[in-house]
Amino acid sequence: MTFTPPLDDALLIDTHVHVFRKDMPLVHNPRHAPDYGFTVEQLLQTMDANGVRLAVIAAGSPWGDYNDYTIEALRTSSRLRGTIIAQPSIERMVLDRMHEEGVRGVRLPFIGMRELPDLDTFDYRKFLRRLVDLDWHVHLHLDGPRLPLVLPLLEKSGVKIVLDHIGRPDPVEGVDSEGFKAMVRSIEKGRTWVKLSGAYRLGGNIADCTRALCREVGYDKLFWASDCPFVGGENDTTYAASVQWLIDTIPDAAARRRIFGENALAFYFS
Numbered sequence: 692m693t694f695t696p697p698l699d700d701a702l703l704i705d706t707h708v709h710v711f712r713k714d715m716p717l718v719h720n721p722r723h724a725p726d727y728g729f730t731v732e733q734l735l736q737t738m739d740a741n742g743v744r745l746a747v748i749a750a751g752s753p754w755g756d757y758n759d760y761t762i763e764a765l766r767t768s769s770r771l772r773g774t775i776i777a778q779p780s781i782e783r784m785v786l787d788r789m790h791e792e793g794v795r796g797v798r799l800p801f802i803g804m805r806e807l808p809d810l811d812t813f814d815y816r817k818f819l820r821r822l823v824d825l826d827w828h829v830h831l832h833l834d835g836p837r838l839p840l841v842l843p844l845l846e847k848s849g850v851k852i853v854l855d856h857i858g859r860p861d862p863v864e865g866v867d868s869e870g871f872k873a874m875v876r877s878i879e880k881g882r883t884w885v886k887l888s889g890a891y892r893l894g895g896n897i898a899d900c901t902r903a904l905c906r907e908v909g910y911d912k913l914f915w916a917s918d919c920p921f922v923g924g925e926n927d928t929t930y931a932a933s934v935q936w937l938i939d940t941i942p943d944a945a946a947r948r949r950i951f952g953e954n955a956l957a958f959y960f961s
Contacts, residue, residue, distance in 0.1 A: 701948060701951065701952070702744055702745075702948070702951065702952030702953060702956065703741070703742055703743040703744055703915075703934070703951050703952050704743070704744060704745045704746065704747070704914075704915070704951070704952040704955040704956060704959070704960075705738065705743050705745075705746040705747070705915070705916055705917050705919065706746070706747045706886055706888070706914040706915065706916040706955050706959070707747060707749045707855070707886055707888045707889075707914075707916030707917065707918055708734055708746050708747070708748055708749065708916070708917060708918070708919045708920075709729060709748065709749060709751045709919070709920065709922060710729055710730060710731050710733075710734050710748055710760060710761065710764045711725065711728055711729055711751060711753075711754060711760060712728040712730065712760055713725070713726065713727055713728040714728075715754050715757060715760060716754065716757055717753050717754065718752070718753060718754065718755040721752065721753035722752055722753065722802075722803055722923070723752075723753050723922045723923040724753060725753070725922055729919075729920040730764075731763075731764035731767050731768070731771075732767075733920075734746065734748075734764070734919070735767075735768060735770070737919060737920075737930060738770070740930075741930050741931065741934065744770065744952070745770050745771070745772075745952075745955070745956070745959075745960060746770065746771055746772075747771070747772045747773060747774070747795075747916075747955070747959055748761050748764060748765065748771060748772070748773035748774070749773075749774055749798060749830060749855075750773070750774050750775050750776040750797075750798040750800075750830075751922065752776070752798075752800035752802075752832070753922075754776075755776055756775070756776045756777055756778060758775040758776065758777075758789075761773050761775060761794075762775075762789065762792050762794070765792050765793035765794065766792060766793075769793075771793060772793050772794070772795050772959045772960065773793055773794050773795070774794065774795065774796040774797060774798045774828075774830045775789060775794055775796075775797055775798065776797065776798050776800060777797050777818075779812075779814040779815050779817070779818035780814060780818075781818070781821075783821050783824075786821060786822075786825055786827075787825075790825060790827075794827075795827055795828065795959055796822070796827045796828040796829060796830050796851075796853065797822060797827065797828075797829055797830065798829075798830040798831075798832065799829050799830065799831045799832065799833070800832050801831065801832065801833045801837075801841065802832045802833050802834055802859070807837065807840060807841060810841065810844040810845065810848075811844055816848065819845070819848035819849075819850050820848065822850050823848065823849045823850050826851075827850070827851070828850065828851035828852060828853050828884075829845060829850050829851070829852055829853070830853045830855065831845070831852060831853070831854055831855060832855040832856070833854075833855075833859070834859050834870075835858050835859045835860045835861050835868060835870030835871060835874070836861050836868065836869070836870045837870070838854075838858060838869075838870040838873045838874055838877075839869050839870060839873040842873050842874075842876075842877045842883075846877060846880060846882070846883075849882070850882070851882050851883075851884070852877065852882060852883040852884070853883075853884045853885070853886060853914075854874060854877075854883065854884070854885045854886065855886055855888065855889070856886065856888050856889035856892065856893060856918075857885060857886070857887055857888070857889070857890070857893065857897060857900060857901055857904070858870060858871065858874040858885060859889075859893065860874075860893070860897070860900045862893070862894040862896065865896050865899065865900050865903075866899075866900055866903045866904075871900065871903075871904075874904070875904070875907045875908060878907075878908045878912050879908060883912065884912045884913070884914060884954075884958065885904065885912060885913055885914070886913075886914045886915075886916045887901060887913055887914065887915050887916065887937060887940075887950060888914075888915070888916035888917065888918045888933075889916075889918045890933075890936050890940075891918075891921070891924055891927045891928040891932070891933075891936075892918075892924055892927075898936075898939070898940045901940050901941075902940060902941075905941065905946070910941075910943075910946040910949045910950055910954075911949065911954060912954070913949070913950045913954060914950065914954055914955045914958070915933075915934075915937050915950050915951045915952075915955075916933075917930055917933040917934075918933065919933070937950065937951065
């Protein structure tokens with residue numbers, strides 16, 4: 692379904708939220724282990740309370756490829772799209788069924804891995820080709836300094852790329868880091884987008900990095916996201932603060948409209 696926002700109403704699309712139940716199985720040694728649930732019903736209530744029209748559920752690394760609840764959540768509302776976590780051996784027919792349910796990409800939760808997977812193996816090249824054929828994207832979560840190790844192979848595959856949390860730039864080197872430069876180069880090649888999300892996790896200079904990114908690449912490849920319910924940082928921010936952060940960081944109202952919703956509408960919901 693294609694959604695058309697009213698002309699007199701600013702469209703808000705949250706491109707990064709999580710849903711989960713307290714009793715879902717966790718992977719071994721997860722980065723986070725929430726002792727609570729955040730259901731799709733709570734998500735929709737939160738969206739309504741904050742004027743958010745549509746949202747994208749991001750697969751959460753603590754639950755690995757247990758995508759069952761994400762897909763169940765997508766079935767509840769046409770306001771939602773989602774990403775999954777999958778092994779590269781997953782079959783095309785499974786991906787096709789997930790597409791019908793509203794899945795539009797695969798999250799690669801590589802952050803924190805001591806050794807990154809070899810994306811040049813046959814399994815990964817086959818996997819990425821299947822995503823290209825579906826017109827899906829890879830949703831990459833990786834620390835900025837290691838982006839130069841991964842982006843070239845993803846770019847070579849032809850898959851669309853969405854980078855999490857402003858590319859998690861190096862907190863010391865910032866815009867001068869090789870990771871930030873690799874992110875800019877990748878966006879300029881035309882098939883990479885970036886989520887302006889998770890600022891509360893990223894340190895004091897992240898607003899400056901965000902403005903520098905906008906100067907380098909413009910606004911068409913940027914999405915806004917809240918990161919709700921802020922797993923691991925529940926006491927560090929609020930939903931309203933995630934909206935206000937973008938307003939404070941991007942002074943151009945027309946640019947904000949694109950980042951808040953227009954870009955995501957075309958990418959996830961067209």
